[in-house]
Amino acid sequence: MASSCSSSLSAGGLEKLPASSIRVLRSVDALRRWRRPHTLDQRSVALVPTMGALHEGHLSLIRAAARENHHVVVSVYVNPAQFGIREDLASYPVTWDADVAELVRLDRELADDGHNLGRISAVFAPTTADMYPAGFPGQEVDSKGSFVTITPVGELLEGKTRPTFFRGVATVCMKLFNIVQPDRVYFGQKDVQQTVVIKSMVRDFMLPIEVVIGPTTRADDGLALSSRNVYLGERRRSVATVLSKALRAAEEAYKSGGRDRAVVRGAAVKLLDDALATQMALAPEKRVQFEVDYISLADPDTMEELKAVDPARGGILSGAVKMLPVEAPQEGEDLGHSGGPAVRLIDNIILKPVA
Numbered sequence: 454m455a456s457s458c459s460s461s462l463s464a465g466g467l468e469k470l471p472a473s474s475i476r477v478l479r480s481v482d483a484l485r486r487w488r489r490p491h492t493l494d495q496r497s498v499a500l501v502p503t504m505g506a507l508h509e510g511h512l513s514l515i516r517a518a519a520r521e522n523h524h525v526v527v528s529v530y531v532n533p534a535q536f537g538i539r540e541d542l543a544s545y546p547v548t549w550d551a552d553v554a555e556l557v558r559l560d561r562e563l564a565d566d567g568h569n570l571g572r573i574s575a576v577f578a579p580t581t582a583d584m585y586p587a588g589f590p591g592q593e594v595d596s597k598g599s600f601v602t603i604t605p606v607g608e609l610l611e612g613k614t615r616p617t618f619f620r621g622v623a624t625v626c627m628k629l630f631n632i633v634q635p636d637r638v639y640f641g642q643k644d645v646q647q648t649v650v651i652k653s654m655v656r657d658f659m660l661p662i663e664v665v666i667g668p669t670t671r672a673d674d675g676l677a678l679s680s681r682n683v684y685l686g687e688r689r690r691s692v693a694t695v696l697s698k699a700l701r702a703a704e705e706a707y708k709s710g711g712r713d714r715a716v717v718r719g720a721a722v723k724l725l726d727d728a729l730a731t732q733m734a735l736a737p738e739k740r741v742q743f744e745v746d747y748i749s750l751a752d753p754d755t756m757e758e759l760k761a762v763d764p765a766r767g768g769i770l771s772g773a774v775k776m777l778p779v780e781a782p783q784e785g786e787d788l789g790h791s792g793g794p795a796v797r798l799i800d801n802i803i804l805k806p807v808a
């Protein structure tokens with residue numbers, strides 16, 4: 454739940470982040486009142502949707518948005534509809550105070566850099582009552598309510614393991630887009646299937662919005678930044694690079710002329726198999742066990758699996774790996790946020806077309 458201790462009310466009763474001009478808008482009405490004049494004065498508005506727990510990946514999207522738009526709205530909303538009933542809604546990291554401190558710091562950076570059209574104008578932090586005016590429909594697969602579903606892409610890969618995920622994402626994004634009425638929306642390539650779902654929704658519902666995809670921000674060792682990485686703890690964090698390494702191995706196979714699924718995807722699978730064998734040879738108090746959910750080599754537009762990459766079109770290599778809770782925890786061992794539950798890592802690499 455967003456706390457209000459790190460914001461203040463101005464003389465006019467407007468809530469702002471401290472030492473900044475960033476408005477905090479907590480309801481649909483407040484956002485609409487803020488938005489109206491910018492339609493009249495034809496200033497461009499960008500939306501960067503997030504679930505908070507901000508990291509450099511989010512900040513890179515905000516920087517891109519500020520470069521190209523007069524106003525940037527960052528939404529911070531942990532949308533319950535995209536969490537399955539057995540997923541981590543209750544423990545999802547909520548770091549409002551740190552998030553707003555990052556936004557204020559970034560806004561100053563944007564102001565000091567002369568290359569930006571705009572800055573962060575507002576943080577939209579609505580309540581679930583506001584976002585689901587008929588009442589929250591529930592997290593079950595057969596919940597009844599008003600939903601946006603984008604199929605078949607939303608049923609593949611992530612959608613197979615998380616059957617309500619893309620329905621929840623598309624529904625909340627449709628709501629956010631209708632509320633904010635952005636000219637441009639910014640999403641990260643880290644969630645590549647999400648970008649395909651959002652682009653399909655914008656196309657199929659004729660939404661007058663440009664979808665901009667920002668590159669994946671990584672830690673120095675290659676791990677894609679993700680809010681859920683806080684669950685890992687030290688032992689699993691050191692092994693979590695297996696997925697990015699596996700995808701990199703498959704990309705190398707493509708770059709060396711490999712085109713068949715068995716060659717390209719096979720390079721990733723082999724790296725994961727070898728890494729797991731290495732871990733399993735270690736003692737329980739040292740090792741990290743993981744399960745591969747999928748390694749996909751898919752069409753860049755539909756995310757349907759490919760038998761071979763057409764070099765004129767390229768493809769998307771993506772994967773999900775579940776890091777299991779550590780065995781035999783050691784005295785004082787850092788197990789990660791919320792006691793170190795199983796963590797699903799996702800990552801991807803775009804195989805670029807070659808002439």
Ligand SMILES: Nc1ncnc2c1ncn2[C@@H]1O[C@H](COP(=O)(O)OP(=O)(O)OP(=O)(O)O)[C@@H](O)[C@H]1O
Nearest residue numbers: 503504510640641643644668669670678679680681
């Ligand atoms: N490493 C990253 N690089 C670029 N964009 C990112 C990165 N991580 C997240 N994003 C993007 O930020 C936006 C908000 O994502 P979200 O708040 O879910 O963060 P997250 O790190 O993906 O969290 P989670 O761990 O729950 O998946 C999405 O468009 C997402 O793709």
Ligand SMILES: CC(C)(CO)[C@@H](O)C(=O)[O-]
Nearest residue numbers: 502503504532622625644
């Ligand atoms: C796009 C999004 C903010 C919708 O809740 C979420 O799926 C995310 O953070 O990627």
Ligand code: BAL
Nearest residue numbers: 504535536618644647
């Ligand atoms: N980063 C996408 C949001 C989710 O996995 O729930």
